[in-house]
Amino acid sequence: MFASIPRSLLCCTNAIVPNRAVALALAKCPMFESSSIFCREYHEVTGSIICPNVVRGIDHMRDPRLNKGLAFTLEERQALGIHGLLAATFKTQEEQLYICRISVDRYEENLNKYLYLVELQDRNEKLFFRLLAENVEKYLPIVYTPTVGLACQRFGLIYRRPRGLFITINDKGHIFEILKNWPEPDVRAIVFTDGERILGLGDLGAYGMGIPVGKLSLYTALAGIKPHQCLPITLDVGTDNQSLLEDPLYIGLRQKRTRGKEYDEFMDEFMEACVMRYGQNTLLQFEDFALPNAGRLLSKYRNKYCTFNDDIQGTASVAVAGLMAAVRVTKRKLSENIYLFLGAGSAAGGIAELTVSAMIHEGLSERQARDRVFMFDINGLLSTRREGGVPEHAKAFGKDVEPEKDFEQCIAKIKPSCLIGCSTVGGAFTPKVLQQMAKNTERPIIFALSNPTSKAECTAQAAYDNTEGRCVFASGSPFPPVKFNGKEFLTGQGNNAYIFPGIALGVIATATHHIPETMFLTAAKTLADYVSEEDLALGRIYPSLAEVRDVSLAIAVNVAKMAYDEGLASLYPEPKDLAQHVKNQMYNFHYESAMPVVWDWKPAEKVNVRPL
Ligand SMILES: NC(=O)C1=CN([C@@H]2O[C@H](COP(=O)(O)OP(=O)(O)OC[C@H]3O[C@@H](n4cnc5c(N)ncnc54)[C@H](OP(=O)(O)O)[C@@H]3O)[C@@H](O)[C@H]2O)C=CC1
Numbered sequence: 333m334f335a336s337i338p339r340s341l342l343c344c345t346n347a348i349v350p351n352r353a354v355a356l357a358l359a360k361c362p363m364f365e366s367s368s369i370f371c372r373e374y375h376e377v378t379g380s381i382i383c384p385n386v387v388r389g390i391d392h393m394r395d396p397r398l399n400k401g402l403a404f405t406l407e408e409r410q411a412l413g414i415h416g417l418l419a420a421t422f423k424t425q426e427e428q429l430y431i432c433r434i435s436v437d438r439y440e441e442n443l444n445k446y447l448y449l450v451e452l453q454d455r456n457e458k459l460f461f462r463l464l465a466e467n468v469e470k471y472l473p474i475v476y477t478p479t480v481g482l483a484c485q486r487f488g489l490i491y492r493r494p495r496g497l498f499i500t501i502n503d504k505g506h507i508f509e510i511l512k513n514w515p516e517p518d519v520r521a522i523v524f525t526d527g528e529r530i531l532g533l534g535d536l537g538a539y540g541m542g543i544p545v546g547k548l549s550l551y552t553a554l555a556g557i558k559p560h561q562c563l564p565i566t567l568d569v570g571t572d573n574q575s576l577l578e579d580p581l582y583i584g585l586r587q588k589r590t591r592g593k594e595y596d597e598f599m600d601e602f603m604e605a606c607v608m609r610y611g612q613n614t615l616l617q618f619e620d621f622a623l624p625n626a627g628r629l630l631s632k633y634r635n636k637y638c639t640f641n642d643d644i645q646g647t648a649s650v651a652v653a654g655l656m657a658a659v660r661v662t663k664r665k666l667s668e669n670i671y672l673f674l675g676a677g678s679a680a681g682g683i684a685e686l687t688v689s690a691m692i693h694e695g696l697s698e699r700q701a702r703d704r705v706f707m708f709d710i711n712g713l714l715s716t717r718r719e720g721g722v723p724e725h726a727k728a729f730g731k732d733v734e735p736e737k738d739f740e741q742c743i744a745k746i747k748p749s750c751l752i753g754c755s756t757v758g759g760a761f762t763p764k765v766l767q768q769m770a771k772n773t774e775r776p777i778i779f780a781l782s783n784p785t786s787k788a789e790c791t792a793q794a795a796y797d798n799t800e801g802r803c804v805f806a807s808g809s810p811f812p813p814v815k816f817n818g819k820e821f822l823t824g825q826g827n828n829a830y831i832f833p834g835i836a837l838g839v840i841a842t843a844t845h846h847i848p849e850t851m852f853l854t855a856a857k858t859l860a861d862y863v864s865e866e867d868l869a870l871g872r873i874y875p876s877l878a879e880v881r882d883v884s885l886a887i888a889v890n891v892a893k894m895a896y897d898e899g900l901a902s903l904y905p906e907p908k909d910l911a912q913h914v915k916n917q918m919y920n921f922h923y924e925s926a927m928p929v930v931w932d933w934k935p936a937e938k939v940n941v942r943p944l
């Protein structure tokens with residue numbers, strides 16, 4: 333019935349419509365979503381849709397979705413009954429952004445900057461997201477790695493206004509009821525963690541909540557997914573971190589982690605409850621689960637739910653994109669590299685598998701591709717001859733070679749051309765390791781992907797200094813520009829933030845019900861195509877973060893195409909112009925009028941909305 337509903341109408345609090353039938357239909361239409369206002373009535377006399385719970389007075393200003401601060405016009409102030417509650421000045425959103433930038437800059441400590449931004453999000457959502465979206469390079473390191481890691485470590489101290497849901501093991505049997513307590517009915521994406529492997533910082537239990545909150549703020553800032561469609565969740569099953577159990581500030585369950593059958597039942601119930609509450613297409617993103625659960629749960633749920641594990645698949649995609657772009661510098665195809673991973677966990681496993689797929693695309697057999705990938709974990713090279721053998725999760729990359737426990741020796745023996753760090757061990761790429769990489773090949777690829785910065789296997793500067801400036805470098809957390817031989821280089825951030833927002837937008841926009849591995853290869857190719865000659869000349873194999881929103885949109889459109897090509901989308905009929913359709917779904921960072929809107933209603937030709 334409604335092919336196109338004007339944006340102004342979607343966002344207004346009152347709307348003038350032609351008749352009751354239209355009003356009722358609109359009230360049920362999920363596209364007609366005004367901030368936190370859901371319940372609507374048609375007013376016969378005025379012909380308007382009245383939102384009985386329209387927030388007026390001071391409560392309108394206290395709602396971060398609706399608040400505009402000094403940007404409320406005089407008319408709005410009068411209509412909303414907030415005249416006099418604000419200083420006399422009127423400011424534009426641009427003027428407010430300027431003040432925000434100055435305010436953040438005044439703080440010297442990054443944690444204080446983080447707190448300012450959290451407070452801004454709680455006060456004025458549009459201002460927060462526009463600030464972040466328009467200044468990604470500047471604020472990504474605050475709301476995301478590395479500062480978010482520090483925020484998680486201090487979560488007990490900085491915990492003020494809760495955001496998201498905490499579901500504990502004690503809620504087993506009642507998870508659906510807890511989900512019902514979340515006030516938003518139209519959730520499309522849930523990012524959740526059980527806090528056991530927060531970045532490279534280990535088990536932070538309920539303090540890990542900073543991660544799903546941070547990831548979801550990137551859903552909106554980098555891909556325009558509407559904030560009310562995003563739900564961060566911490567699954568609190570206890571913690572095995574003794575210092576947290578003894579921390580008087582700790583906010584989670586003060587007990588050891590539940591494992592085994594009870595944990596699995598809890599996870600099963602959680603996944604089912606999400607779908608029961610929000611629908612089969614709800615995107616469920618696993619984040620920062622520890623190795624014993626990450627891969628196992630992905631295999632268990634990937635064909636049953638619309639789900640992915642960002643640490644495995646998102647990371648794989650961004651790393652493979654980097655490898656694809658690096659081909660233009662090294663002049664070696666992916667299938668011509670020898671890969672050595674430091675760390676053989678979730679991230680390493682994911683990257684290795686997707687790299688194998690990419691090498692198969694280049695013409696290698698699976699065996700030939702796997703033979704080019706070596707891994708080294710805490711017990712040394714993954715050799716089938718080593719004591720204890722190769723761990724089950726990395727069996728596919730075990731090699732029938734002499735065991736080797738010395739990493740530097742290993743590099744000299746295997747002579748990798750590409751070294752990928754996913755070990756959580758800061759500084760593990762020592763000068764000797766890097767120098768050996770420079771001996772192995774003319775243009776060695778060095779990825780120090782562990783987060784946060786303190787866990788990076790080496791700094792960007794160390795990589796350049798120890799390879800005579802010949803390396804192709806990327807890191808999970810950002811590094812300042814490198815100075816080498818009087819020239820300045822900007823190295824790229826090999827972080828899944830380039831991938832997961834775009835994948836999520838494409839999936840949500842098409843109501844895709846499953847996310848196949850090939851989508852991550854598509855995303856990788858899309859990202860690699862965005863890397864310009866200028867980027868490469870500057871030293872980076874990723875586009876600048878200033879472009880990440882364009883990248884997310886391009887990934888979303890390609891993912892959406894793939895969803896239709898492979899029969900994974902459940903939004904029908906397929907939109908004629910997919911790119912425009914995806915754009916239409918995106919959040920508007922700019923303020924919109926709170927005044928009633930008169931809608932010039934025309935009957936539509938087609939139904940094009942998700943059924944309730
Ligand atoms: N840049 C990005 O976008 C992303 C970065 N990451 C980062 O990658 C890191 C790893 O994450 P993830 O794979 O999920 O973690 P896992 O815990 O799954 O894997 C860590 C791996 O490192 C190994 N390891 C630990 N200590 C050593 C050591 N001293 N020497 C060699 N290997 C060691 C572990 O071996 P063992 O199991 O035997 O202890 C394990 O194989 C984290 O720091 C995370 O922040 C993760 C996702 C995305």
Ligand SMILES: CC(=O)C(=O)O
Nearest residue numbers: 531620643783827828
């Ligand atoms: C980036 C990310 O997902 C991680 O470090 O875990």
Ligand SMILES: [Mg+2]
Nearest residue numbers: 619620642643
């Ligand atoms: Mg992660």
